[in-house]
Amino acid sequence: MIVLLLFTLVVLYVFNELYWKRRGLPAGPLPLPVIGNMIEMFSYPPPGHAAFAAWAQKFGKIYTIWMGTDPAIIITGYKELKETFINDADSYSDKMIFEKFNVSLRGGDFGVIDTNGNTWKEHRKFALHTLKDFGMGKEAMEASIQLEVDQIEEELRRLEGKEVNIQEQFDMAIGNIINQFLFGIRFKDPATFNALKVLLDQFFEVQGSFRVYFAYTVSFLPQWMVEFLTPDVGRIRDGIFQFFQQQINEHRREINFDNEDSKDYVETYMKEQKKREAEGDFTSFSDDQLRNMCFDMWVAGMHTTTNTMGFLAAYAINNPDAQKKMQKELSEVIGDRMVTMKDKLNLPYTNAFINEAQRCANLLPMNLPHATTREVTLAGHRIPKGVTVVHQISTVLSDPDIFPEPEKFTPERFIDEAGNLRKVEELVPFSIGKRVCLGEGLARMELFLFTANLFNRFEFLKGEKGLPSLERTYAFIGKAKDYTCQVKSRYSS
Template sequence: MILILGPCPLPFVGNMLEMLSYPPPVTTAISAWSKKYGNIYTIWMGDEPTIVISGYKELKETFINDADSYSDKIIYRKFNDSLRGGDHGVIDTNGNTWKEHRRFALHTLRDFGMGKEVMESSILLEVDKMEEALMNMNGENVDIQGLFDIAIGNIINQFLFGYRFNEPEIFKRLKSLLDLFFEVQGTIRFYAAYLIDCIPQYLADIMTPDLCEVRDGLFQFFQKQIDEHREETDFDEVENKDYVETYLKEQRRRENIGDHESFSDKQLRSMCFDIWVAGMHTTTNTMGYLAALAVNNKEAQKKMQKELSQVIGDRIVTMKDKLNLPYTNAFINEAQRLANLLPINLPHATTREVKLAGCVIPKGISVLHQISSVLSDPDVFPNPDEFVPERYLDESGALKKVEELVPFSIGKRICLGEGLARMELFLFTANLFNQLEFSEGSEGIPSLEKSYAFITKAKNYTCRVTPRYSR
């Protein structure tokens, strides 16, 4: 096998030690290697080669124009066995399992109103609760990130299990376990445990006790919800209350025709996990960073609020208003770009032999599509560290499409919850900034530096929030 040129690896650990020698995030190393080797090169994650693809042109030619060839994911068996008890869910599966359950989840999201008034009402309820909490703060310092966390957590839990969190402690425990999951994935021992083949399964578990803690805490919670739903579900009722009830009815239907495998409880637990992982930190961290950007860029915040006042006035913003708020949409777009949540994407795998950069690449080779390189590319986004919503507006002030803005990834594995996330980002941003003024707290202007784990977030900050309209 002839591989594309890249940094020289060490035995067993590959380029992982060199990657970690660069300042965080890992994109620092990826960027440095791209300058040296070009937008397509090979690195070694443990003792397995990974082809890195950076730059929008190169990503479009592969993950969009030849999407089927790059639609598989690299499956880390030890990791799946430790966390999920096998290959389950949609994030870490391929083939029929991935196709069937992704399709089922998308259909269920649509049935429950993704892009329609049912889901919109669920989001607006959380917007209203958050507005009420902020109004009651009376301009005191507020941890806005924490409020976004519980709001988005309620939306996810409502979709999965049909209820909002009445006990904050339960949500805090789930959130802490999800935080721990992302933190452990950013450690060298995690990569060593699951990427170095010569480390056996039992030793990998010993090296990552926090991953076992995440598994036990989250999956026990999910199984409890599943068991309660199974007891309460009327399997003859046509209407469904939530995702788990919909799944259990499909499970029963398949079992009646002899299929006891494809819709198992193990798979359902992993689907609940994947929906939490995909839907929680991505949206809340984006909103937290957006609020920090708004405090740091008061003129842009005022410009957005002026548009909201002129178009909306003192009423609730709904999805029907979206097309009439170009600057608000541009503000959100630029916040998503600068949030740039994934320092390094989850590796895909070639589904067949492909030709890439003059080399023939066999089926099953790991391929890393670096979306972060596009979002920070100065050739696409001049002065990429600056907050400039006008990038997405034409000369007449209308919103224009910038195809290089790809915060939800690209290709066949584009984010399952993209539609829901777009609704959440728009409804929270438009409604909160229409009703409230965001300004610096007593600790000063929020830092725009980020905390890095597997997913980035704004460093902890507080701000002040005051009403824009008299009541």
């Protein structure tokens, strides 16, 4: 009798796993109990783009995978992404919230990356407004970026003829830009920046690991077990948040609330916080939210841009003809002067080079999961409210039907027959929909000004160890493998 009962339970469990729980969802790879499709996804070479492309070949542009114990609808085609995340954006504007992650890292539902509703809307709007006030897209922000361009140029002239870790130069420059916006200061001590950068690198490495993915996506795991499986998350969090808290404390000591003008984001936030507290609102602009907003803007603004620049330089060294073509354009249009944003429209090939670097870098192995805000229909299936949906832009950026021979670095694909920059709507490195990257405007300025100025001033050549590898290190965000190069001035100083 006991044997029959156990056999029946096993049969029912297998029936549920293989059929019942998957009914009504788009077809997809067969999940394993508890862990879903994690093992299969991690079995592909880093950074994992190939898994989603392979599943799309087998199951179509829209299919279902299981992230631990819960389903996720993956949308891989641009046409399908446009019909959902653009044409019906409100239905996909929520983020899928992993409560255990928020508790472990953030101390609750804070920030903008991992929140929904009023918290997300209010703080995204406030951050965008503050960015605009501090000059995003204007000369004030451009001057801040040009200062960092000057610093890199000075350092590269000093290192001419030697091995250069160009990634370190980009890291420090972009870190300074973010720090100025948030806290009003550049890094005085490289050691302080490097310590923070190491923690941020570790954060992305940890978030891209099987262990952490398992801990956050298996719904029945208690919080204490999540903390046990992810002890490094707490260590990394404490180190990063300690840096933010030091800056916040210093601002609290120095802030002048009577002065209407603010010098940075934190000061602007504190004035809004005081205003709301005077009205009896002690929650919407809390200190916890401020720390998490600093974290989100560091995460969003740092690694995406600096890793793209690292890849861009690597592609330039591996494709010297394309590099020379860009430099020829820069010499003819700019000559020996600083490139500004006013020059952007007159440099089509330089812009095409940046576009192709962004496409090839393809930084996100898997996009941040969203959730349906209402019942929707996908691939003929009715999907309830609250189900995870992922807009998988990595498959669009590497789609051979959109970008022929996608493995090749070909800036010319963005140039039309008249030699002008061609707009390609399928180029979506900053994501799509209502949660498009908060710092897209700033990132575009940084990519253009760093690329145009540095490649106008220097030729980038392979280092003693040869050409940079174009393989990625595995992490939550893709990164070029460490490399060194050499630089050669194009103009006499």
